[in-house]
Amino acid sequence: MKKIAETVSYLALALVVVAPSLFYAEKITLEASKQLLLLATIVWFASTPLWMGRKREG
Amino acid sequence: MVLVFLAFGIVGMRQFIEVTGAEVNSLSSLWELCTTHIWKGGDPLPGQVKFTFWHVTFFAWFANMAMHVGMSDLSVLRFAKKSWYGAASASGMYVGHFMAWLAASILYALQLHIDPANTDVLPGPLAYRAAGVAGLLCVIVAGWTTANPTIYRAGLAFQAIMPKKSRFAVTIFAGLLATFAGMFPAIAMRLLGFVALYGLVLMPMGAVVFADFWIFPKLELRQHYAEHRGLSINWAAGAAWLVTLAVCVALVKSGHPAFQLYFVALPGWFIATGIYIVLSKLMQKGEA
Secondary structure: OHHHHHHHHHHHHHHHHHHHHHHHOOOOOHHHHHHHHHHHHHHHHHHHHHOOOOOOOO | OHHHHHHHHHHHHHHHHHHHOOOOOOHHHHHHHHHHHHOOOOOOOOOOOOOOHHHHHHHHHHOOHHHHOOOOOHHHHOOOOOHHHHHHHHHHHHHHHHHHHHHHHHHHHHHHHHOOOOOOOOHHHHHHHHHHHHHHHHHHHHHHHHHHHHHHHHHHHHHHHOOOOOHHHHHHHHHHHHHHHHOOHHHHOOHHHHHHHHHHHHHHHHHHHHHHHHHOOOOOOOOOHHHHHOOOOOHHHHHHHHHHHHHHHHHHHOOOHHHOOOOOHHHHHHHHHHHHHHHHHHHOOOOO
16 A cells, blocks of 8 residues: 555656656646646645655554 | 655656757757756846855745755654664755756746746635645645744744643644734735745754764763753853854845845754854863
8 A cells, every 4th residue: 555655656756757857748738737746736735644754564 | 745846847847848849869968958048047036036056046045944954854753763763854954955956946947938027926726726735735744844843843942941731732723823923914924035944943952962962972071961051041052042042143134145035044054053052161170
């Protein structure tokens, strides 16, 4: 469970850079970039407390 | 938070390309856009010092001098489980003061490019225009994480003056006082000078702590001398603090460009360290 949450967290972090990069490359609009950034932020804050600072399973 | 700062810069750069119609297809064309439209120089706002490259460099390292050089960080880092946690200060400064400032300057230059009359320095709207609600959250979280340890430190300081008061009460008081002060633009817009000033006030004490901990054992001087002798005041530390402040104030008052408020901390740190070592040697003369 923690491993999944950790992976989801890192994917959310990646999205924070990918979204504006897609806007820079004119693949998406600024509004879409903002929505993706908000999504990434929500996912990060939701998933990170599930694993960061906690001892590893097993 | 760090990556949202990066997002600000990427979005701002794209918007700059759009509003200027510049062709950016190589590093040299990107550099040209930067030097001709973003960081092109200009006159400062009335009443503000013109910031050069050196101002930015020094200010990036010394903006939180009170915490890092003045050793206020120790109020929080005393809880660190490993010594390398101290690197958090350096990484925070590098990312927060170099990368975030670069990104912020791109967004601000864009605002001026679109409307030269709009000189408002408002982080919230700038962040919202570039990154929406996530940008706003980033600004709030950045402020929150900076303010928390500072209010905690201020609470500790108040508690030292009023030991009978609870830490909760004095921390709440410090937070309310700072919030109230921050509501006045006359104070908030003087932040740069204020930060430099209070960093300067604490810097000599940081030098004393550094010398006492790292240099004294190498010079075979006794650490924690006042505690060892049961003194209520260590005059070597007191003199290092007061003399350094007097010298720094005199240098700033001299009006020489090399000794602006933003620069004097560097020579000041060496002055404070030197005075503390020399006076401590004199005080401890003849002692084993």
